[in-house]
Amino acid sequence: MTFDEFVKEFKENNYIHFKEFYDLTSKNVYFTAYGILKDSDLANDILQETYMTFLEKIDDYKNGKNVYAYLSMIARNKSINLYNRDKRIVSNEEIVINKYDDSNDYKKFNEILSYLDDELDREIIIYHIILDYTFKKIAQIIDMPLGTTLWRYNKALKTLKERIGDNYER
């Protein structure tokens, strides 16, 4: 099915193919949230809320849009709101950092994220390398000029190369 066909069904409250749609798009939503929140429980909450918002406001969705990026934008906004709310409650930065999921499955991914100090750089790396978004789409999601997005990506890549390269060669 095409995404337009999925949306057409959802507008009629027909969710017979929703699982299929979810399987196609949930990775994008989850990692968008995780990249900001760095906590799998919170990311799972945002994952569900994102789809609920998407379905409840499905009439606002216009055919032809990039669904992945659209869902990422919803997830991103919700994640930032939650993160800012959490920051007001948790003032100790060390506690926020320790909220990284420390299970084995996340070890390598978290290590990579930890090499990048800037949150936006982490997001851009996730969007482009993990989720295969184009830079143009990333620039729209993070609301930055394309040039700045490209520049940040190259800078982040250089940092990762230096940090991972050291460990990789050992």
Added chain:
Amino acid sequence: MRDKELFNYVKSSTDDIKINDYSDSIIANTHHEVKPKSLIKRKNKYFLPVSLATLGVLGAATALVVFVANSNSSGTKTKTRQFHDKVALNASYEMLALNNVISSTDSNVKSAKKTYTNDELSGLIGDVNSYLYTCEQLKNSDQIIYKFDQENTNSNYSDYKYMMSVSYLEDSLNCYYNVVTSKDDEYSIKGVVIIDEIDYTFFGEGEEENDESEITLTVNLSETLSIKVKNEVEIEKDEVEYEYSLERYNGSNLVESIKYEVDIEDDEASYEVVINSNNVETKYEFEKSSDEELDENLKVEKGYLSCIEGKIEKTNCENLEFFILVYDNYYLYIFEQEEDNLFI
């Protein structure tokens, strides 16, 4: 560590992470009210009397269509839809590339901020810029948005069954067409594309295989002038190769041919454009470069995004090599002689 290794290392870091399935709980907790359908306004003033006159025929035809549709398996219907989707996707690249050639507006080509007085070089760089733009469009083809409909509802083009709208950045156009399949993966296509509010008829052939697609279209610009465009895409593992060619004809005489090749490997692209006109061949090459190659004494504005190495080879002319620094809003072309440098 090589770029490819880094890319793969980062990409594989999420392989073991499983996403939980919340689809059931999401549906259970979603509250959405279905919007009532609004009346469709008919633009064609002749529709009502025509529709009354043909109601009987339509009724019978509808019954026949329903009978035929129900006798198809759901698997065949899906495969047909997928096939037409691929045809529409490939045709969309062609349509946008045609738009670059035919359209009088070039809103998305980065405009000149400042030019020096070397008129010949300015003219040359204008061409280079447009070729580079088309190559970038092919490379960023995933940003091409196409909307394909199996039921053409525009009565002004009622001869055609399918309709498609295509857009890339600020460019957009519509086309209407029919597709006839011959063998399994081969088809012929005929239709009309609207560019700058002018209708251009076209016809052509295409073929779809697993990882390869090919389509050739001939577009009529006037009674004597036409353009033939051909697009081939080949995808292998981490590499994508686009070949796009354009031939201008005056009657049956080939006037000019332009061939684009875009190779993408590990997210890095290199471009080659070869133009043949009046027995003169001009070749443009573009490849991402390190700015270490630039003269360290060169004074340029900082903050450029990337550096491209360019080369022009022309019959009976000296080769011209240059660098292009890509800034947010413009390109800076850097030649050996500093006074030849151009902002465009």
